[in-house]
Amino acid sequence: GEEAKEKKKIDTTIGIDLGTTYSCVGVYKNGKVEIIANDQGNRITPSYVAFSGEERLVGDAAKNQAALNPENTIFDIKRLIGRAYGDKTVQHDKKLLPYKIVDREGKPFVEVAYMGGKKVFSPEEISAVILTKMKETAESYMGRELKNAVITVPAYFTDAQRQATKDAGTIAGLNVLRIINEPTAAAIAYGLDNKGSGEQYILVFDLGGGTFDVSLLTIDNGVFEVMATSGDT
Template identity: 65%
Template structure:
């Protein structure tokens, strides 16, 4: 797995260069919305805390699963655990769908590898899964929003109050449509995306912070 140096940079923009922005928005969390795993951090007491989920893990699988029996929805570790027993209703790699056209060569190639079904809805790729007794279709933004909601909930459990604002990292190759779709996912999750930052930029700034503070974290692709 490729590794990046850490979420710390996200908070420099907020706590130092954009101190006025922090006052305007209040607490802003940093989210690495990864293809396979995601993590969330918060700037508190002069340092960044990378927060643990209910499994005491600092990374959470970017997986969403739906039960064909009960209609229950699972996110994170619980969803990934469904992959072997409920593969056709366990969605992952939403980051590879978000903001793309159904005819995109990457989408068409990936579809051959995924156990879940992807359909064409007005030129956009949607995942088709069984939710209880019904089949439902979800845009990639909705799947990503569920993962973002999970990250939001982790932060709220740690802080003890509601979070409304976040900074999110995206790959440098993301085009405008993919960046806008990521922002839309944040809106669906109830988050105002204050800033979207390229992962390499995040890594470079965090490297400088590491030199200054001696602190190292990881971002996941």
């Protein structure tokens, strides 16, 4: 009845890996996590958003036209989110990225040609487009609307970067239950949270498209803590 329906709604929480170069979405179904294929049949979706005339493209469609439309194709937005415009990472990336990064009240916004004019978007807004795509991918697989999500972020992300990622989720119409560290998510995915009692050390290597990170976690009776993290971000 209605009660069971409500329970089903609450039970389904999607997990989104919002990556620098690729993103993916999973749902817990029949006792295991199913990573869901997008409309192109791919389990990973490029973290790309493009603006072409009157059209906004996301994922594979955006990446496929990147070479023809470099100034209006946004990628690597994860490197900008939650950072100040004056941040040295932002200034370094600004020199290398083909699209325009502008200062809006101390934040790095992207400027594109869209709908017959110049438009600026915050990193949160661009990330929200990718998150919306992941949400829709999960919804078409599950056959119903999904609101609750957990989003993973690098262990070194600051509070500002975590909050900005959460805000992106809100813009995408998601109820972000929590932001969790990528190495912790990996450890949980491998079932390392129920491999006996006592304190254990876990080394997680994350070889990503835009990053290579190594994290040292400890787990004590199911509770994870990130002790140290290092990478070339």
